[in-house]
Amino acid sequence: MIRRNEAMDVERIRIDFPILQRKINGKPLIYFDNAATTHKPIQVLNTIQTFYTLYNANIHRSLHTLGQEATELYEQAHENVARFIGAEDEREIVFVRNCTEAINLVAYSLLFGQSEQVRLRRGDEVVVTVMEHHSNLVPWQRVHERADVALKVVDIRDDGTLDLELLREAITQRTRLVCCAHVSNVLGTINPVPEIGRLAHRAGALLLVDAAQSVPHMPVDVKQLGCDFLAFSGHKMLAPMGIGVLYGRRELLEEMTPFIYGGDMIADVKLEGSTWNKLPWKFEAGTSNVCGGIALGGAVELKSGQHLEGAVDYLQQIGMEEVREHEKELTEYMLKGLQAIPGVRIYGPFNPDEQVGVIAFNVIKHGELVDPHIVAGFLNDEGIAVRSGGHCAYPLADRLGVEGTIRVSFYIYNTKDEMDCFLEVLDDIVRRRLL
Amino acid sequence: MYSEKVLEHFRDPRNVGAIEGADGFGQAGGGPKCPEDLTYFWIRVSNGRLLEVKHKTLGCPVAIASSSITSAMAEGKTLQEALRITPEAVIEALGGIPERKMDSNLGPHALHRAIENYVSVHGGQR
Amino acid sequence: MSELERYSRQILLPEVGREGQKKLLSSAVAVIGCGALGTVIASGLVRAGVGRIKIVDRDYIELNNLQRQILFNEEDIARGLPKAIAAAEKLRKVNSQVDIEPIVADVNPGNVEEIIAGADLVLDGTDNFETRFLINDACVKHGIPWVYGAVIATHGMTMAIVPHRTPCFRCFLAEMPVPGSTPTCDTVGVLGPAVNIVASLEVIEGLKLLMGKEEELHSRLIYVDAWASTLERMELEKRDKPCLACDLGQFEFLEAQQGSYLTSLCGREAVQVNVRGEVKVFFPNLAERLNSVGSVTFNNYMLRFQVDSYELTVFLDGRTIIKGTTDEALAKTLYAKYIGL
Numbered sequence: 052m053i054r055r056n057e058a059m060d061v062e063r064i065r066i067d068f069p070i071l072q073r074k075i076n077g078k079p080l081i082y083f084d085n086a087a088t089t090h091k092p093i094q095v096l097n098t099i100q101t102f103y104t105l106y107n108a109n110i111h112r113s114l115h116t117l118g119q120e121a122t123e124l125y126e127q128a129h130e131n132v133a134r135f136i137g138a139e140d141e142r143e144i145v146f147v148r149n150c151t152e153a154i155n156l157v158a159y160s161l162l163f164g165q166s167e168q169v170r171l172r173r174g175d176e177v178v179v180t181v182m183e184h185h186s187n188l189v190p191w192q193r194v195h196e197r198a199d200v201a202l203k204v205v206d207i208r209d210d211g212t213l214d215l216e217l218l219r220e221a222i223t224q225r226t227r228l229v230c231c232a233h234v235s236n237v238l239g240t241i242n243p244v245p246e247i248g249r250l251a252h253r254a255g256a257l258l259l260v261d262a263a264q265s266v267p268h269m270p271v272d273v274k275q276l277g278c279d280f281l282a283f284s285g286h287k288m289l290a291p292m293g294i295g296v297l298y299g300r301r302e303l304l305e306e307m308t309p310f311i312y313g314g315d316m317i318a319d320v321k322l323e324g325s326t327w328n329k330l331p332w333k334f335e336a337g338t339s340n341v342c343g344g345i346a347l348g349g350a351v352e353l354k355s356g357q358h359l360e361g362a363v364d365y366l367q368q369i370g371m372e373e374v375r376e377h378e379k380e381l382t383e384y385m386l387k388g389l390q391a392i393p394g395v396r397i398y399g400p401f402n403p404d405e406q407v408g409v410i411a412f413n414v415i416k417h418g419e420l421v422d423p424h425i426v427a428g429f430l431n432d433e434g435i436a437v438r439s440g441g442h443c444a445y446p447l448a449d450r451l452g453v454e455g456t457i458r459v460s461f462y463i464y465n466t467k468d469e470m471d472c473f474l475e476v477l478d479d480i481v482r483r484r485l486l
Numbered sequence: 487m488y489s490e491k492v493l494e495h496f497r498d499p500r501n502v503g504a505i506e507g508a509d510g511f512g513q514a515g516g517g518p519k520c521p522e523d524l525t526y527f528w529i530r531v532s533n534g535r536l537l538e539v540k541h542k543t544l545g546c547p548v549a550i551a552s553s554s555i556t557s558a559m560a561e562g563k564t565l566q567e568a569l570r571i572t573p574e575a576v577i578e579a580l581g582g583i584p585e586r587k588m589d590s591n592l593g594p595h596a597l598h599r600a601i602e603n604y605v606s607v608h609g610g611q612r
Numbered sequence: 613m614s615e616l617e618r619y620s621r622q623i624l625l626p627e628v629g630r631e632g633q634k635k636l637l638s639s640a641v642a643v644i645g646c647g648a649l650g651t652v653i654a655s656g657l658v659r660a661g662v663g664r665i666k667i668v669d670r671d672y673i674e675l676n677n678l679q680r681q682i683l684f685n686e687e688d689i690a691r692g693l694p695k696a697i698a699a700a701e702k703l704r705k706v707n708s709q710v711d712i713e714p715i716v717a718d719v720n721p722g723n724v725e726e727i728i729a730g731a732d733l734v735l736d737g738t739d740n741f742e743t744r745f746l747i748n749d750a751c752v753k754h755g756i757p758w759v760y761g762a763v764i765a766t767h768g769m770t771m772a773i774v775p776h777r778t779p780c781f782r783c784f785l786a787e788m789p790v791p792g793s794t795p796t797c798d799t800v801g802v803l804g805p806a807v808n809i810v811a812s813l814e815v816i817e818g819l820k821l822l823m824g825k826e827e828e829l830h831s832r833l834i835y836v837d838a839w840a841s842t843l844e845r846m847e848l849e850k851r852d853k854p855c856l857a858c859d860l861g862q863f864e865f866l867e868a869q870q871g872s873y874l875t876s877l878c879g880r881e882a883v884q885v886n887v888r889g890e891v892k893v894f895f896p897n898l899a900e901r902l903n904s905v906g907s908v909t910f911n912n913y914m915l916r917f918q919v920d921s922y923e924l925t926v927f928l929d930g931r932t933i934i935k936g937t938t939d940e941a942l943a944k945t946l947y948a949k950y951i952g953l
Contacts, residue, residue, distance in 0.1 A: 064506060069524050069544060093544040357497045423927055424877050424933055440878025484913035
């Protein structure tokens with residue numbers, strides 16, 4: 052059990068991430084781009100290696116020992132992820148490639164499905180917000196174009212928070228689906244998902260939550276959120292790339308038509324037609340990223356007792372409440388520090404209680420907004436990794452009236468020392484290096 | 487082929503973890519051949535003996551097995567005895583490994599550095 | 613017989629003869645770059661009856677090209693033609709006997725070997741060092757002779773390179789000049805006829821090589837001062853260190869260990885040009901040159917240059933963010949024109 056001594060916790064955690072020992076341009080790496088992807092601890096890296104070294108086999112189709120072992124591990128991983136987000140059981144957890152694929156799966160299934168209840172047809176409405184990542188906007192644009200489904204985009208307030216009044220107005224009796232980010236990947240804003248859910252359900256609509264930036268950073272319980280679908284990516288929470296999760300309420304997933312077809316998602320195949328496998332395999336066609344799933348959810352090989360530790364195990368050992376607290380502290384510290392640098396303009400709620408460890412800002416010099424790429428380039432010269440640009444949320448950038456922003460995003464292995472260094476460098480950049 | 491012992495220690499590595507407030511800490515990297523291999527060793531010392539030895543290792547089965555068996559061999563030994571745990575001794579304890587892989591060096595090296603760390607901090611108390 | 617009639621005036625020359633002409637007709641040449649030098653070169657080769665000619669250029673024709681790029685006219689600009697296409701169109705009307713293949717592409721490590729494959733000779737019509745180093749790597753690697761040529765203001769240089777027999781380009785210039793350290797035609801200017809002279813010298817050396825008259829090559833670096841009407845032949849000194857390309861077979865530009873590469877930047881309308889290797893740009897010199905064509909400001913860390921609708925921000929390591937386009941070929945051209953590669 053890790054004690055609540057911040058400095059020691061983080062040092063112990065940092066040692067598990069060998070990549071943090073790298074030097075960039077001769078300087079120690081300071082990695083503030085966790086919203087883009089997170090690093091992997093030794094435990095997860097070892098699990099990946101162990102799977103392929105000892106347990107590699109295809110699942111579901113074999114009687115032989117290796118196949119059964121791999122199947123057991125993969126199914127356990129599903130159960131562990133279900134428990135992690137408060138789902139009923141593994142039937143509600145579909146492993147996909149990433150959050151984007153999860154959302155697309157829902158879009159395609161609703162669009163082309165034969166289900167009576169879970170579908171989108173001409174004349175229906177889908178409501179999204181202007182702060183959405185492209186993965187939760189573009190699929191619905193396509194749905195609008197292909198099937199003449201109306202798409203409504205709800206505006207935000209200037210501080211980046213959602214205006215529930217506007218949302219209430221946008222939802223009508225024809226709304227079938229409300230899609231929103233749990234947390235904005237640019238501003239870090241935490242949206243009031245339970246309220247949004249209530250508004251949606253009252254009108255008979257379903258709620259899909261893009262949880263890519265929330266599940267890794269705070270306790271998430273799908274029952275408490277009241278969502279019908281939830282999507283997130285493994286690589287943003289210490290797991291490898293190529294594994295993501297779609298949670299869906301079991302009754303809905305039972306009704307829905309698959310998106311990708313092929314092996315393993317079928318129950319029986321005859322030339323006249325095929326029937327589908329049970330949940331969640333109905334939605335996992337072909338050979339899945341079994342290793343990735345285990346690296347995300349973790350599993351125990353029953354005969355030998357060997358524990359293949361997953362990202363979920365690692366995070367649970369720290370505790371998601373702890374993770375949130377740590378980020379809140381860092382966010383508060385960073386916001387204070389940024390405020391002290393002349394010319395820094397911060398977007399978003401400016402309140403650690405209302406946002407996760409994601410902050411978007413720009414630099415203004417001589418009355419003009421400096422190109423974010425220039426600032427990011429100077430930061431990289433000093434070993435500091437941030438992201439600059441539109442962050443795959445161009446409509447949000449438009450709404451904020453900018454071409455792009457600089458984004459810093461934190462995780463469990465970032466420290467206040469790193470922030471001090473960052474603030475010092477940023478100050479130097481603003482004062483001395485920018486024209 | 488990996489020997490039985492290597493597989494055993496790979497599937498069930500001994501003494502994995504960190505020691506809070508350790509008396510000594512050492513780390514070793516894989517060198518130019520396996521630069522991404524890495525092992526950390528933590529030790530607790532009492533009356534000149536290794537009371538507790540723990541490690542975290544990233545690497546191939548040989549590296550993990552080497553760290554595991556090193557930690558098992560070192561537990562309870564005096565510092566002098568622990569310093570005599572060499573890569574050769576580890577290879578022998580593992581029942582030999584097919585070719586001289588550098589990753590069997592990591593465990594002993596990190597252990598020795600942890601002992602050196604302890605000695606330098608505690609001024610030669612053996 | 614009649615098909616050789618059009619070449620009668622050069623067949624009469626003892627330097628050419630019927631044998632020489634036949635050799636030309638069965639030769640294949642690649643002309644890299646179709647601007648000031650390239651148009652003159654291509655025109656010379658086509659008229660002389662070189663059987664197959666590839667003309668490679670990534671750019672489109674602009675008004676200020678007409679001062680020196682002899683194959684283009686105002687109508688081409690109105691039609692929005694790329695240089696390679698416009699050149700091929702004109703030259704096919706000059707000589708329908710030869711095969712002319714226009715290629716609108718940026719020459720880079722990924723395609724250069726394919727472009728010069730099958731060529732007996734490569735001729736330099738480029739405007740930047742990086743492409744020349746790349747051509748040199750590719751030609752030395754495959755043993756294809758090439759002729760280097762460059763012109764700026766009112767003077768220029770040319771040299772014929774036969775891999776492993778004469779010094780290569782890298783023997784002559786071991787390292788790429790630091791970006792921003794050399795003048796370019798777009799910053800200091802160039803005189804049309806000066807280009808013509810150097811290009812014509814390139815063609816003559818090329819013809820000698822195609823006709824198997826290697827012994828007639830001048831084997832020197834030729835330096836032309838067109839304004840002073842002088843021409844110097846400079847012997848290249850034997851270098852004390854082995855040449856990476858022709859002695860050691862290390863083709864750093866071909867393997868993209870050296871040179872520039874591009875990154876498209878998120879957030880519309882910006883491309884970044886990166887330079888490999890240790891580079892330190894000297895801003896005061898660069899600023900002075902750029903001042904004559906656009907507005908420049910700089911400090912110890914960055915330089916900003918605005919021209920037309922583009923903005924270039926240059927950093928100490930040569931990295932440059934180019935705003936106003938997402939077209940990577942155009943970004944590279946702008947970089948070559950103003951910063952210099």
